[in-house]
Amino acid sequence: MARLNLLLLVLLTVCALGLVTSQHKARKLFVELEREQARTKALHVEWGQLELETRTWALTSRIDKLAHERLEMRAPDPRQVHILRRDLPARAVENR
């Protein structure tokens, strides 16, 4: 009887310690999850801000201005544009 009691006591202690460790692990994992979620959110916010920044830099009016002024680009004269049609062989386009 006394031996059984002793065995049960040992079992109980082991279980109790196991509970404590797993609880601790769960807490730690949870904190990590929290941190990652916060990071997700922060990255999401940053992404939104970067998207805004991209849009601001890539405003059509700004690109238009830079292309004209700095790169001295201009739209080609329509007469200089050759339109290739997929259903016509290249030679036919040449002769047009």
Add this chain to the structure above:
Amino acid sequence: MKFAESPVLAPPLPLWRARVVVVLIAGALAVLAGRAFYLQGLEYGFLQAKGESRYSRVLEVPANRGRILDRNGEALAVSTPVKSIWAIPEDVVASRRDLKRLADTLEMSEDDVRKRLDGQGRDFVFIKRQISPEIAARVAALGIAGVHQSEEFRRYYPGGEVVAQAVGFTDVDGHGQEGIELAFEQHLAGRAGTRRVIKDRRGQIVEDLEGSHPAQHGRDLVLALDSRIQSLAFSRLREAVRRHRAKGGGIVVLDARTGEVLALANLPTYNPNNRAQLSGGSLRNRAVVDIFEPGSTLKPLTIAAAIDVGRVTPRTRIQTAPGTLTIGPATIRDAHKSEQLTVTQVIQKSSNVGAAKIALMLRPQVLWDLFEQVGFGREPDLGFPGEASGKVRPYKTWKPIEQATMSYGHGISVSLMQLVRAYTVFADDGKLLPLSLLKLDSPPRGVPVLAPETAREVLAMLETATHPGGTGPRAQIMGYRVAGKTGTAHKQENGGYAADKYFSSFVGLAPASRPRLIIAALIDEPSDGEYYGGTVAAPVFAEVMAGALRILGVPPDAPMKPIELPGPDDEVRESV
């Protein structure tokens, strides 16, 4: 003597006293047990809540508002989190130096901060809303008791003034106030959620509890607008409004196959990122909300009605001499006199007398039916707030003179959006397309309004109007066949027509062999001497159409020949 035999123990007291004590103790125990049962079994909620409140917290989870994107996925409106600084005035413990530092950090005057904190009888005041998270962190570092911050969202509009009236804006709390932001509020707005958690002593979340409601984020909205075409349309419109010293203007670019609105720009405009500007007339999306008398741009519809019922063909000759037509006390005039015009030439030269004579061949109901079928007199159903329905009076009340003037667009009012929609019947073999502000997956089904032959014949007539000899040669584009109609109309003022104020407009389609785009341009009160639709609005149309066709990669359908413009003397003036 044994203890038990002590005489002191002999019961000098009656037995009932002992019983009373037993009953009292038992009664007290029963009360305690009852109370314990009551608290544990019946009324447990209160205590449980009290207990939980020691460690659990309910946090609010803010919901993101959906983005507004153009058809290529470029953002037109984006929300990003910002902070707001608020305080409970009674709780604020701050020295003069603290207040000074707070004011400096927030870039406010010290008096302003103090005034806000003195707000009498109020237990909650915003000190400053929507500041960047960096500044908020510096405010938190000041560590002033009673000054708190909370997270909010701020809406940014990268497109700024270019798409301002189409996209609209939200108020400071993130609710749509104008434009698409208001029209699609349900779709864009999210619903904030809550989260129950356990916090430890240091305020860190250690566990999630049941009873959380996750936040529902707003959904993104993909518009039909194309930023590139929108930007082009806006810049050309602004140039024209400046050059002609006009009061304003509007332009709508429509996909002729799907009815999608590819561009929608208005002037005057405003910057939706600057809250101080968010009032006044420039907020109105004039192309959708305002109505005007369209003038000659309505003639193609009159002619279409006449052709459709078989009263005329494109080659029928109409006597327009001597250039005036008198009905009762009123006289209709043509700007240029001619003997006889074919129906095609009536469109090409924009003859008021010709259009009026054709209209008078028809029963009023025929004309009215067509106006009604192309959507005049009712809202275009874009879902846009405050859409104008225009004014078309019932045909039973029409007098002959009214029927005559309506044929060339007077005595009838439409919005620019309705006008451009009406032209879809010429693009798609007589079918009227529903318009859409949102990107569509498949083209919608049009409603047949005209016979396909009629639509094609009118389209061919409209093409002659942009050739030399027509009223709109400046609408030509190298490499493409263009069909379109000029419009010049006196503005209405105080119930009459203003003698020297005009609406100049142009509505056209290209490429005419198989229309891909429909563009309507309207200039309000050009005041540098020129006011004809053919000289003021047609060039805007041509520039935007040429650019948009190039952006969309539409193959040319005409030889690459330089555009012929008539000399100053043979220019065909439109009848106003």
